[in-house]
Amino acid sequence: xxxxxxxxxxxxxxxxxxxxxxxxxxxxxxxxxxxxxxxxxxxxxxxxxxxxxxxxxxxxxxxxxxxxxxxxxxxxxxxxxxxxxxxxxxxxxxxxxxxxxxxxxxxxxxxxxxxxxxxxxxxxxxxxxxxxxxxxxxxxxxxxxxxxxxxxxxxxxxxxxxxxxxxxxxxxxxxxxxxxxxxxxxxxxxxxxxxxxxxxxxxxxxxx
Amino acid sequence: xxxxxxxxxxxxxxxxxxxxxxxxxxxxxxxxxxxxxxxxxxxxxxxxxxxxxxxxxxxxxxxxxxxxxxxxxxxxxxx
Numbered sequence: 243x244x245x246x247x248x249x250x251x252x253x254x255x256x257x258x259x260x261x262x263x264x265x266x267x268x269x270x271x272x273x274x275x276x277x278x279x280x281x282x283x284x285x286x287x288x289x290x291x292x293x294x295x296x297x298x299x300x301x302x303x304x305x306x307x308x309x310x311x312x313x314x315x316x317x318x319x320x321x322x323x324x325x326x327x328x329x330x331x332x333x334x335x336x337x338x339x340x341x342x343x344x345x346x347x348x349x350x351x352x353x354x355x356x357x358x359x360x361x362x363x364x365x366x367x368x369x370x371x372x373x374x375x376x377x378x379x380x381x382x383x384x385x386x387x388x389x390x391x392x393x394x395x396x397x398x399x400x401x402x403x404x405x406x407x408x409x410x411x412x413x414x415x416x417x418x419x420x421x422x423x424x425x426x427x428x429x430x431x432x433x434x435x436x437x438x439x440x441x442x443x444x445x446x447x448x449x450x
Numbered sequence: 451x452x453x454x455x456x457x458x459x460x461x462x463x464x465x466x467x468x469x470x471x472x473x474x475x476x477x478x479x480x481x482x483x484x485x486x487x488x489x490x491x492x493x494x495x496x497x498x499x500x501x502x503x504x505x506x507x508x509x510x511x512x513x514x515x516x517x518x519x520x521x522x523x524x525x526x527x528x529x
Contacts, residue, residue, distance in 0.1 A: 260522070260525070262518065265518045265521060265522070266514055266518060269509065269514050269517050269518060270508045270514055271508070273509050273513075273514070273517060274506040274507050274508050274509060275506045294517070294520055294521065294524065297517075297521050297524075298521065298524045298525060298528060301521070301525050302525075302528065354455075354458065355454060355455040355458070358453065359453030359454055359455040359456065360453060360454050360455075361454050361486050361487075364485075364486035364489070365486055365489050365490045367489050368489075368493050370493075370496060371496075372496070373496060373499040373500040373502070373503050374503075376496060376497075376500045377500055377503055383504075386500070386501075386504070387504070387507070390504075391507070401501065402506050405498065405501035405502050405504070406501065406505055406506050408502075426462065426463060426466075429462055430459075430461070430463075433462055433494065433498055433501070434494075436497050436500075436501060437493065437494055437497045440496075440497055440500075
């Protein structure tokens with residue numbers, strides 16, 4: 243794949259000219275996160291359709307891209323706007339609020355603590371001491387990836403946008419149309435779920 | 451004074467430096483005295499760093515080909 247596209251200007255030029263390789267690079271780089279964002283806003287059923295419509299808008303509007311944000315952020319805002327417009331058209335604006343309420347209600351702190359707020363049983367001490375050590379186990383890496391895909395849609399989007407796509411929280415909240423405090427709660431829930439996956443793995447290995 | 455439960459609740463904000471100075475000092479004071487919470491916060495930090503080493507799953511080549519074909523057709527339709 244051409245190195246030309248790792249530079250945003252090269253990619254924009256390629257997309258404007260309708261080059262197959264530019265389309266390939268852009269879809270490979272952005273389609274996954276676009277789908278997560280669309281699913282968070284409109285649900286699974288029409289997310290792919292939203293992403294496709296968003297791509298058309300991206301291609302049509304490329305000449306208007308001013309570079310005030312990264313190309314990725316700009317594309318994700320287009321996905322978000324396309325999804326929200328679709329919700330409004332279908333008068334489903336409540337859907338997103340409902341999804342958020344449900345996700346905030348789910349996964350609240352479990353009974354890890356006694357009445358005085360102390361650990362019921364203290365956390366296991368992991369033998370991992372670096373991220374590389376954690377990810378060196380293919381089995382654990384796969385379990386983490388699977389747990390991410392199984393997270394509730396909003397948690398998955400917040401986690402992915404923050405940790406893997408390296409977006410700032412205020413930008414994430416604008417894209418997903420949630421408050422920063424809710425964004426931080428969702429991020430903590432998602433990270434806690436992945437912590438559990440690693441912790442379960444560590445426990446299962448230490449009992450072998 | 452924060453309890454272990456509060457530390458659990460504030461861990462992400464502590465690691466992301468989103469806590470007020472007062473809460474931050476309270477977390478630090480608790481961590482100074484509590485080994486299990488020190489383990490928890492350190493391991494939570496490791497979890498967070500590990501996630502930063504991963505990438506968002508990219509579509510398969512088949513899906514990319516199909517997406518390109520659909521996109522090109524739609525762009526043509528809109529011209």
